[in-house]
Amino acid sequence: MKLPPRPLAHEEHGLLLGQLALVLAPQARSLPVTISVLLVLLLAWRWLLWHQRAPLPSRLMLGIIAGLVMLVAAALVWQAGGNMGRDLSVALLGAFVVLKLLECRVLADATLVTQLCFYLLLSLYLFDQPFWLALYSLAIAAWLLRNWLFLGHPEARGYLAVWPLLGRLTLIGLPWALLLFVLFPRLDRPLWRLPQAEAVATTGISDTMSPGSVSRLTQSTEVALRADVQGGPLLASALYWRALVLWQFDGQTWRPSPLRQRRAQPAPALPAADDMAADAGPGETVGDAPANGIVNYSITLEPNQHAWLFLLDRGQAIAPGAGAVINADGEFFTRDPVDRRLRYRARSAPAAPQPLDLATRELALALPPGNPRTRELAAAWAEQYPDPAQRARAALRLFAAAPFSYTLLPSPLGHEQVDSFLFDTRRGFCEHYASSFVFLMRAAGVPARVVTGYLGGEYNPIGGNYIVRQADAHAWAEIWLEGRGWVRVDPTSAVAPSRVERGIDAALEASEIEALHAMRDPGWLRNLRWGMDGMVYTWQRWVLQYDRGQQARLMQQLGIGDSVPQFLLGGLAALSLLALVPLVLRRRRIDPVQAAYARFCHQLSRHGCVRAPSEGPQDFAARAARALPAAALAVQDFSDRYTRLRYGRLAPVQRSAELAELRQALRRLCRHLARRT
Template sequence: MSNNRDLLPRESLLWIFAAQFVALLPQLAQLPLWIAFAWAFAVYWRLEVFRGRRDLPGRPLKFLVILLTVAGLALSYQRWFALEPMVALLALSFTLKNLELVSRRDAFVSLLLAYFVAATLFVREQSIPYALYGLISVLVITAALAAQLGSFSARPRRALGLSVRLLAQATPLMLLLFVVMPRLGPLWNVPQDTSAGRTGVSDSMAPGDFTRLSKSAEPALRIAFDGPIPPPEQRYWRGLVYSEFDGRTWRQGFGVDPRNGGQVYWKSGERPLPQVGPRYRYRVIQEASRSPWLFALARPASDSAGVGETLDDRLVKRTPLYSRFAYDVRSWPRDPQAVPIPLSSAERRRNLQLPADGNERTRAWVERLRRKGLGAEAISSQLLARYHREFTYTLSPPALGRDSVDAFLFDSQKGFCEHFAGSYVFTMRAAGVPARVVAGYQGGEWVSGEKYLLVREYDAHAWAEIWLDGRGWQRVDPTAAVSPERVRNGLESAAGEEFMRDSLLPVHRIDALVKLRLQWDMINYRWYQTVVSFDSEKQRDTLQRLLGDISPLRMALFFAAPVAVVLLAMLLWTRLGSRGRRRPAVERLYGVFCRRMARAGIARRAGEAPRDYAERISAAKPHLAEFAERVTQTFERAAYGGEASALKELRYLLRWRLLLLPRVPINKNKLAGQ
């Protein structure tokens, strides 16, 4: 049973609820809606308990709430051992804590949980806005902790001021630990819910998929080169290969997707590389996509941890990208090998696969060309020439029927990149030529301020590859036949008025906003390079620049010297500040009272509020109760109310003879005459 003096006052409760709200707010977009209602209801119930209108729930009600919570989590999430249900469970734990929030100990437990909930914000995103919001969350939660010291500390200005001072004092140590502490990997790995919404190129392609991506200007890749930069027409960032077609949708298929039998080389050197050095070296920073596909130029190789190479010239990651990821790549877009490795019979069958029926007009058109004796390259040239003469590149293609290839080639003749790539590969397969669809990004915007290539979601693209005996896989971009400016100058140049037509704010048409957007992206790029990607390798390089040879003694001195300087500076600041500042008269008089009570055997505790101190004096020394109550009331009137008469009364009360005779009535006339 808690002592009444330990029960939480109204100000403490409000601070706790404010800290919980700030910690939960960014999570509400990811958590089920019922969790937000559960938190609001728990806060309402606790406030009703404070007003005396309800009682705290008993064990049967608590048990029922726990059962409902478990049932809600089971219905909301398909699997339990994942990030989202773990965060939801953590949020619910301090939501339910409100139903038994009674003492200061309960308040401290709730606020410590709030720190953990606020920290989960950075599991998904480490951008600058999230970092600033995380700082605000820590500031509010720390202020809520400071507010638990007493009613005087719960005043917003004082609580926030104390929080700012504490965080400012901790900043030097935080920066030191950021540089010095070893970069360890996670002790465990909690997977995220892959059923949640994804961004970027998907593992399948149907008419309209890339049209949807063309409406997003979100960054997808940032690529910094160590050496030459490929020209715009060579910037094909391949990520997926579609080999299976069901008549409408292209998929990776068995033996291509690493999750379904596709072979991946995870160790450097497992896959033979050309003897001649790579043509391009670069570092890719890829945004979170919730998929394992990485993007690179053709013929890539990477020594980055957790990155593997596939047989069809792609890079994949062992685990899906739930956060921004950086990896180094070497590429040989023009393989100097004179004779490619022959196509196996299984690969040939896979890349000739077509449905048994459907799209009969396309099949018949190809058959007529074959009867004329045209080979693979001639049929390809015929189709590309037809694209150039008769077709229109558009971001608003009409809907296609069941036989989507026939409808596109002979009826609508209007489409986006997936229409051209899909119909081209179908036609070449019908002609007996192994072909496949490749998906990724094409192009990119050069950011001269930081020297990197910015690839956005609207740069998503699909093209084709055909197998030519003696030459291997050759890239063919059917979109370039109908709209060569798409490859040379990007989507905005090719789409014209259709580009980002549905956006609320036409940022791409206002030069000032375009420059501002690029400046913001450069700031984000520098933030990631400096802070987020500060791994063990960068830490070692930084320490070597600062210390030269790294040794335990130098590390100890490097760690201890700044700590000693900061502590000495704080000590000097405290001493000099206390000498230079004279406390207000009301505080000095109250200090006299505290010292006299200490001599009487009741010392004031650190951070103890005047009202709490007076109650403790009354309980320990009943004969001093009236005197302590008078002094406390007068002090509060003088300190918080600003009453000049209260200051005079306090000075009169603290005369030594009144301490000996605390029950002597005060002579108001004498007081007024002083």
């Protein structure tokens, strides 16, 4: 006959509530605010009911609440354009687990809630995978296992040390996890992608530039990318992280040329030797670049929802695993927008001079109508200086000699933006100087273009890598000179040379960029931040970005090469044999008397008699006999036999006979309890 469901004790209700709250707490980082508030209210209501020992709500009340939750979800789906998405799916799962907790009365309900807590814990990794989340989820998972054990076997509290048991299980499983992580074949890309509930906001450099577009980014201290440079850190003036080339100007905004971006082909692949070296880690020397100008490096790019990649000026090749293409302007693109952290290895070197074809020359000299004062100045330079390089130096002298200032708070510009900046306000950020410089050069007959990206970065001596933030966003210019090709010219260096030499925080007042100044001030807090960032970067590099290429390089360094499947199978076979050793040893150490008593306690717990940790065998038997009068004789008979075997001094022959009688007494007790149900 089926046993009646075991009701939950008050302490068990509190245990379920606490574990669900700990599982849901990290979800607040990514769930919609409306859903987060709803979950907090439901959990608070459940806590009040538990604290006041009040009865649980009726099924009608739970049905009404579930309907309200579905209405909120439907409103959010409608707001997102009919897309359920990842965020809302996880939020609904959390909401209905809380509702299940509100009707949780028996052991079966508690088991289901605990199992769903594991699913909620795994859903945390659908958003991001920081190293602290791995530690947190492991701790919570261990606690969930401990609670699950005690829910199903309340008598285990009296004789089982749970944490040492979980520790031993972890030590047994850890070699398996490490072996599979290191040797199991890796995929270059995920097998599937989850739909987003709504369009993810883009961050970082945009594909257009207008006054204020770059300066807005300098208020953000978010990390844009991290980079390891082979051979050690470079001079700050060499750290131009190139993104896009902008050609077209309408008097307000600079944009790329769609035609030139469409002229793309697979990017040159990084040679195998350089691919290995680029991931070998930084050195100790500081220099502008090696003698041949070639720099190998690795970049970890944060998600930004854009398709372009950042390379040191000028990028020449990229690792094949990145799947990148390169266009006519030397810009590198991926197949899809970067919506997850991406690591790639690349190489930069001086570009060989290329002839300027007629179409490109026309594009690099095109100007919209307007800005007559700027055109007049540029025409005078064209007549005065026959060499285009001299005209560029004249523009730089203008920025250095006139009362120009480098600021995040420029004065508003008039309709003729370039004229207004050069002759009236003379206050601006890098986009103002790059835009006006390129306009001057084109008006003076010098082919020119705008380039956007990042400049500089903070070198972390603990992690041995550069940290480039959104605040390091920058714009500069390139002019075409006969025999030299495209030459980088940074007009900002004429106004604020410290911007190029020491970073943006050295070029601006502390009041303009307080957050970045505070982060880079010397002191123990900065060293602590460097240490934390080093741990984060190590986690990203060796765990989150452990891809097929990195696995292949590691196998080559270990001397395994093409024998990975054999090593994997051999390692699994060896671990399987080792895993049997503790089981054999444990089987030899099992006390049959204690095993019989454990089953005795388990049978009684199923009928509401749970042994307390400090309760002795005789006291427990007396209490169980009073609670189960129909089985009182069987309970007492088993207890007496157990006491004699456990604490008495018996001869081996007598002990064997008593053990057989003990097992018979246990079977009689089980039959009595079965008839009772």
